[in-house]
Amino acid sequence: MVTIKDVAKHAKVSITTVSRVLNKTEHSVSPETKERVLNSIRELGFYPNAMARGLHLNRTKTIGLIIQDISNPYYPSIVRGVEDSAQELGYTVILANAYRSRDRTTKYLNVFREKRVDGIIFTGGGVVKDAVEENFFEHTHIATVVIGKSCNVKIPTVQVNNVQAAWEACEHLLKLGHKRIVTITGPEESTTAIDRLEGYNQALIHHGITPKDEWVIQGNFEFESGYKAIERLSEVGGEKITAIFAQNDMMAIGAMKALEEKGLKVPEDIAVIGFDNIPLSSFVTPTLSTVTVPIYELGRTSMKILSDILAGHEVSRITTLPTKLTLRGSD
């Protein structure tokens, strides 16, 4: 590998000078010298060693991104948002799939420390997050931003208002005249799921309907659990369910598939509303009505905030991005 020394020798200057033109410092270098150095850099194909530089500057221009599972269609948009923004801001991102495993999360967090990432963006944690937060974020000084809901008061968070958005989605169903609305939930530990359930409950109560226990079907945010929820649905004591509020799109799509196989028409026999607005939701038939979460923007914004922190700027503890009810063909 060609080093700064080689360049210096080739341009007949000191490495100090080479470093100066490299860093475009305000310390001036004569135009001729600069030209010569630039030429040498080009001719030799010199790329400054980021490790050597980082060792000195004590920063890596690298951030760590912890997501739970890239296979879940919610995450690619997050990743893309983070990455686009990172690239614009001069950062590079290390991707970590934690698979909701505390072990794997810890392992990655340690790698991040050793690699001296400048910051960490953490998403989709839930129970893992709580556990890790106290052990890690409390005792470390790596800048961190959480996408979702942070349980730690001190960590900046980028989120949407899940309670309110769920409320609006259910309110819409209620206004259409639905009185018996089932909800399919996310995993128990998920703070997101808890909030969405809360919004569902509030909306029903607000409209004078007492939510029944059997209307709440446990899911886990995956297609399969939405599909299976429908099997159990038939068992819901005697009453005819007229609408389903699935707490994410994958489950809504799973439910629609099961409904179709049972010969039930959506939305004629039963209305379905999802949550997230993943790309897939406009590809299915009927197209899925859902709550649009600005997923890409969540990613972008969190990276922006992280870079603000790293630049020493003040940032707000909580940034809430707006959601929007997107009505299509399933309600």
Next chain:
Amino acid sequence: MVTIKDVAKHAKVSITTVSRVLNKTEHSVSPETKERVLNSIRELGFYPNAMARGLHLNRTKTIGLIIQDISNPYYPSIVRGVEDSAQELGYTVILANAYRSRDRTTKYLNVFREKRVDGIIFTGGGVVKDAVEENFFEHTHIATVVIGKSCNVKIPTVQVNNVQAAWEACEHLLKLGHKRIVTITGPEESTTAIDRLEGYNQALIHHGITPKDEWVIQGNFEFESGYKAIERLSEVGGEKITAIFAQNDMMAIGAMKALEEKGLKVPEDIAVIGFDNIPLSSFVTPTLSTVTVPIYELGRTSMKILSDILAGHEVSRITTLPTKLTLRGSD
């Protein structure tokens, strides 16, 4: 940050000794000393600086992964495969979305050089790849593995046999009695698309059918282009098309949606076969018959091969993974 010096002082040994217990070198350290050092490391919360280490060892245990767009459902599986394998092998992965842009690819490749990644996995390049390959891979010594089809004879490649797989898919349609089969292609530059088209042509010819120009509809691997292909389909001179071979699942799903809106039943009125077997393909109605490409394994295998190269092992130039025709409800 606590450094090796702090640990040495705390354990009352030299940094040499600390380094030795850190690296579990064969150079022996007395059990008591080792114990003391380990304790100090734990007490002080020491994490060795990977930059300092890397500077010396001239390796980063980091690899760069270039994909085209994480939003495309094909890529998350690649990423997951690469990442799982990387994590097992002790590597960390930097993710780069190139968006099929040559500029962005070049930019990332330069970042990879500066960060001194140990290796690069390159996927989905097509035309970008050609251009970049000669400029970059020829003149650099970073170990590289290409997923797909490499235009460079020297770069190890992990791929599937697209010609043969497409052949089999079309052969299946032909055996079902279809005589007028349309194909929706990928982008013109895509070597993958070129191979799949080749397989389509060969299969038809083999069965005594001369492929007509108007049976080949240009697509670009995206949902929308599959959807739009169906509009143009009605214009295909007089004849009734009975089957569609979409060169990837997203387009197949787009086509099915358009077909449904036109009131055409799949597979009764028209059969559809896709390619890739992305998760989504089993979620749509009817479920999509398709060619299963071991996407996750492509990722895993390429990382394995990369690490073999880095370990100085011989690797085969081309690794071909098997595909499988997966018949479901659309044919």
Next chain:
DNA sequence: CTGAAAGCGCTTACAG
């Protein structure tokens, strides 16, 4: 405007 030298935090011959 230019350069010699110290230092970032490690690893590894070399010496004992």
Next chain:
DNA sequence: CTGAAAGCGCTTACAG
């Protein structure tokens, strides 16, 4: 078994 010292490739006061 243990340690002093050189060196990895940069940046940045400091001096001129």
